[in-house]
Amino acid sequence: MTQSTHAVLQGRGLQRAFGARQAVADISFELKAGEICAFLGPNGAGKTTLIKMLTGLLSPDAGEIHYQGEAYHPNRLALKKLIGLVPQHNNIDRELTPEENLRVHGLLYQMRGAELAQAIEDSLVFAGLEEHRTTPAEKLSGGMKRRLVIARALMHKPKILFLDEPTVGLDPHSRRIMWSFLGKINQQQGCTIFLTTHYLEEAERLASRVVFIERGRIIADGSCQSLKQALGAYVVETGTVTPQQEFFDSRAQALARLAQIEETAVIRETSLEDAFLQMTGTRLVNHG
Numbered sequence: 601m602t603q604s605t606h607a608v609l610q611g612r613g614l615q616r617a618f619g620a621r622q623a624v625a626d627i628s629f630e631l632k633a634g635e636i637c638a639f640l641g642p643n644g645a646g647k648t649t650l651i652k653m654l655t656g657l658l659s660p661d662a663g664e665i666h667y668q669g670e671a672y673h674p675n676r677l678a679l680k681k682l683i684g685l686v687p688q689h690n691n692i693d694r695e696l697t698p699e700e701n702l703r704v705h706g707l708l709y710q711m712r713g714a715e716l717a718q719a720i721e722d723s724l725v726f727a728g729l730e731e732h733r734t735t736p737a738e739k740l741s742g743g744m745k746r747r748l749v750i751a752r753a754l755m756h757k758p759k760i761l762f763l764d765e766p767t768v769g770l771d772p773h774s775r776r777i778m779w780s781f782l783g784k785i786n787q788q789q790g791c792t793i794f795l796t797t798h799y800l801e802e803a804e805r806l807a808s809r810v811v812f813i814e815r816g817r818i819i820a821d822g823s824c825q826s827l828k829q830a831l832g833a834y835v836v837e838t839g840t841v842t843p844q845q846e847f848f849d850s851r852a853q854a855l856a857r858l859a860q861i862e863e864t865a866v867i868r869e870t871s872l873e874d875a876f877l878q879m880t881g882t883r884l885v886n887h888g
């Protein structure tokens with residue numbers, strides 16, 4: 601496989617079925633160093649299956665995965681160290697304290713002595729959990745648990761952080777805090793971020809690149825801006841029960857069209873939801 605400049609990850613022809621259900625049908629893509637890339641798709645689109653294959657938790661039926669040009673194998677520690685994973689559900693040991701959870705992770709990544717002690721300390725500070733270092737994890741708030749899982753994933757200094765639905769279950773305020781936390785990880789630590797979400801706002805606020813995924817296939821890939829502008833920057837919408845949409849490159853064009861319409865109509869800027877709807881014929885279902 602030829603490696604493009606700065607690609608930290610390449611997936612080619614990835615497929616995975618569960619019985620007759622083709623969860624990932626055929627996915628090829630590259631991730632460049634420093635990107636924050638959001639895979640956006642409805643429930644069942646194949647996002648978790650894809651992330652599990654990329655992080656070695658699930659074998660693909662077909663396809664290749666390369667990290668920095670090398671074929672991925674989950675048993676090779678040097679490659680495993682490139683990756684940090686934040687799964688959909690907080691998989692911390694609830695009976696252990698944050699300090700103990702971090703220690704177990706460090707030991708699994710062969711950290712020892714002063715290096716391990718420092719990494720635990722840095723992770724507790726990073727997650728804002730110094731004062732809760734000896735609190736059993738089950739007593740932490742949802743946001744604290746999420747931060748602990750993220751700090752643990754970053755403890756061995758990975759080059760890419762994978763997050764599967766990072767803010768599911770968090771209230772809107774904690775979700776915003778999480779977005780700025782992730783932005784900081786990307787900016788200050790130079791960590792490339794791959795996340796899955798079905799929150800449009802999450803993709804818009806956080807991601808430099810958005811990939812639409814539906815039925816195990818990529819159907820669009822670009823910046824939020826480019827995905828929206830492919831349709832036109834403005835939309836004129838008529839009808840309330842089944843809204844009809846027309847797209848225009850400029851506000852002036854949209855206003856001119858509005859003037860011709862006799863029924864009730866609204867004009868607004870094109871959203872990422874519009875782009876998804878136009879490309880797939882389905883709406884993304886947001887939970888919360």
Ligand SMILES: Nc1ncnc2c1ncn2[C@@H]1O[C@H](COP(=O)(O)OP(=O)(O)OP(=O)(O)O)[C@@H](O)[C@H]1O
Pocket residue numbers: 618621622623641642643644645646647648649650798
């Ligand atoms: N272990 C499994 N056994 C059987 N079917 C599975 C398994 N894992 C996933 N699937 C099926 O594969 C399809 C894709 O699931 P996946 O979890 O990858 O989607 P997703 O986009 O992450 O959805 P969600 O947003 O609901 O997590 C779904 O139809 C799902 O039911």
